[in-house]
Amino acid sequence: MKIDYKGIMENIVTFKESGTVQKGDFVKVNDNDAVSKCAGGDAFDGIAVNVSNGIVAVKLSGFEKVDVASQPSFGRGSFCVNSDGKLESATSGGTSCLVVSYDAGSSQAVVYFG
Numbered sequence: 001m002k003i004d005y006k007g008i009m010e011n012i013v014t015f016k017e018s019g020t021v022q023k024g025d026f027v028k029v030n031d032n033d034a035v036s037k038c039a040g041g042d043a044f045d046g047i048a049v050n051v052s053n054g055i056v057a058v059k060l061s062g063f064e065k066v067d068v069a070s071q072p073s074f075g076r077g078s079f080c081v082n083s084d085g086k087l088e089s090a091t092s093g094g095t096s097c098l099v100v101s102y103d104a105g106s107s108q109a110v111v112y113f114g
Contacts, residue, residue, distance in 0.1 A: 005063035005100070005110060013046075017054045024048060026066075026081045027058055040083030043095045044113075061114020063100070068109045072099045079111075087111070 018034040021027060026044035027035040035056055038044050046058035047066070069088035072079070078094035079087045087097070087109070098112040 005112070008063055009112070009114065010062035011060045011114060012049060012057050013060055015056050015058055017051060017056045021048050021051050021056050023051055025085065026087075027056065038081040038085075040081065042081050043079075043090070043093050044081055045095075046113075061112075063110055063112045065108050065110050068102070068107055070107075071102055071104065072109055072111075074099050074102070 015029070016034040018030050018036040021035065021037050025048045026038040027048050028038050028042055028045045030036045035045070035058055046060045047064055048056050049059050050057040067086040069082050069084070069086045072089065076096060076098050078090040079097050080090040080094045082088045095113055099109050100112065101110040
């Protein structure tokens with residue numbers, strides 16, 4: 001049996017693109033019906049799962065494999081996006097995430113957010 005988190009409690013919504021957003025970017029709501037790519041230190045509202053013609057499909061909740069700056073602690077924690085677009089532990093504020101796995105070889109973690 002394989003452990004798999006895909007599709008569990010996933011919530012995807014479309015927004016207008018503000019600035020340049022690419023698939024996989026952490027994004028935040030920054031205007032009426034619009035999202036932009038997070039800057040270093042930002043808490044995130046979701047992850048862009050598709051971008052087309054100025055419209056961004058954003059995963060607002062669910063499990064996702066993401067790049068991390070360093071090995072996170074397992075369990076619930078608060079995270080922000082660093083200047084390289086990777087998740088790191090937030091010293092204040094941040095987005096609450098549940099870390100369920102970490103792969104040291106790829107520096108990626110599976111997190112639940114939302």
